[in-house]
Amino acid sequence: MPRPERRPLREILLGFLLEHFRSISGGLLLVLLTLSVQMGLQWLQDPWRFPLEVVKIQGDFRYLDQARLQAQLEPHLGGGFFGVDVGEVCEVIESMPWVATATVKRVWPDRLSVLVTEQQPVAHWGENGYLNARGESFVPEPTRVDLELPALAGPAGHETAVLEQYRAMSRALAPTGLRLVGVTLDDRRAWRLRTDSGVQLELGRSDTRRRLQRLVQAWPTVFAERADELQRVDLRYSNGFSVRWQQANAKTDNSKG
Numbered sequence: 001m002p003r004p005e006r007r008p009l010r011e012i013l014l015g016f017l018l019e020h021f022r023s024i025s026g027g028l029l030l031v032l033l034t035l036s037v038q039m040g041l042q043w044l045q046d047p048w049r050f051p052l053e054v055v056k057i058q059g060d061f062r063y064l065d066q067a068r069l070q071a072q073l074e075p076h077l078g079g080g081f082f083g084v085d086v087g088e089v090c091e092v093i094e095s096m097p098w099v100a101t102a103t104v105k106r107v108w109p110d111r112l113s114v115l116v117t118e119q120q121p122v123a124h125w126g127e128n129g130y131l132n133a134r135g136e137s138f139v140p141e142p143t144r145v146d147l148e149l150p151a152l153a154g155p156a157g158h159e160t161a162v163l164e165q166y167r168a169m170s171r172a173l174a175p176t177g178l179r180l181v182g183v184t185l186d187d188r189r190a191w192r193l194r195t196d197s198g199v200q201l202e203l204g205r206s207d208t209r210r211r212l213q214r215l216v217q218a219w220p221t222v223f224a225e226r227a228d229e230l231q232r233v234d235l236r237y238s239n240g241f242s243v244r245w246q247q248a249n250a251k252t253d254n255s256k257g
């Protein structure tokens with residue numbers, strides 16, 4: 001039986017290379033491109049080549065401490081123009097309690113532009129917090145500033161509901177001239193109001209609109225002439241209310257069907 005003809009090793013290797021030339025050359029090209037991109041990125045991110053010369057912080061600052069903001073940013077600005085992580089810088093700024101939103105962008109060739117929008121408090125919340133116009137709570141440092149705002153309070157998670165009720169109840173009481181400065185929702189979900197003249201209104205847990213309307217309807221005949229003496233009105237009755245006057249310091253029941 002004749003033996004198969006043996007091919008030289010050089011011929012075998014040459015055939016293999018010719019057969020797989022395209023795949024090998026494509027793989028080498030991909031490797032070279034990857035290495036080139038990585039080296040290029042490292043070169044661009046070298047802070048000594050493209051340093052950040054200017055960090056421009058803009059915003060209508062009323063409450064925010066700009067020196068503290070600058071100090072918060074310093075550790076995150078060492079990467080140079082291309083190396084700085086603008087997303088991280090934005091997160092650092094927005095983590096500050098007085099900051100509502102922040103926009104950070106690079107400006108060629110050596111500037112970082114930072115636009116900050118402050119929180120705009122519309123009410124005190126609890127002991128040390130505030131609410132913004134969307135009913136979102138935040139606790140800044142310092143915890144208290146000299147702001148004449150309504151004092152709202154309630155269980156955690158009810159911030160928006162309490163703010164909406166404050167607005168609705170303020171509109172409902174407008175015909176009486178009473179101005180709300182405090183609204184509290186207690187743990188039993190009962191509502192208690194306080195006016196700028198010190199009058200307390202007890203509304204209870206249900207029918208708050210109807211109970212307030214009862215007060216408004218009775219105001220001209222029952223309260224208007226003695227508004228300065230009014231101390232407390234308990235509206236938690238099904239068909240009426242009870243009144244405490246400051247002068248007599250006594251409780252008088254008035255039924256309204």
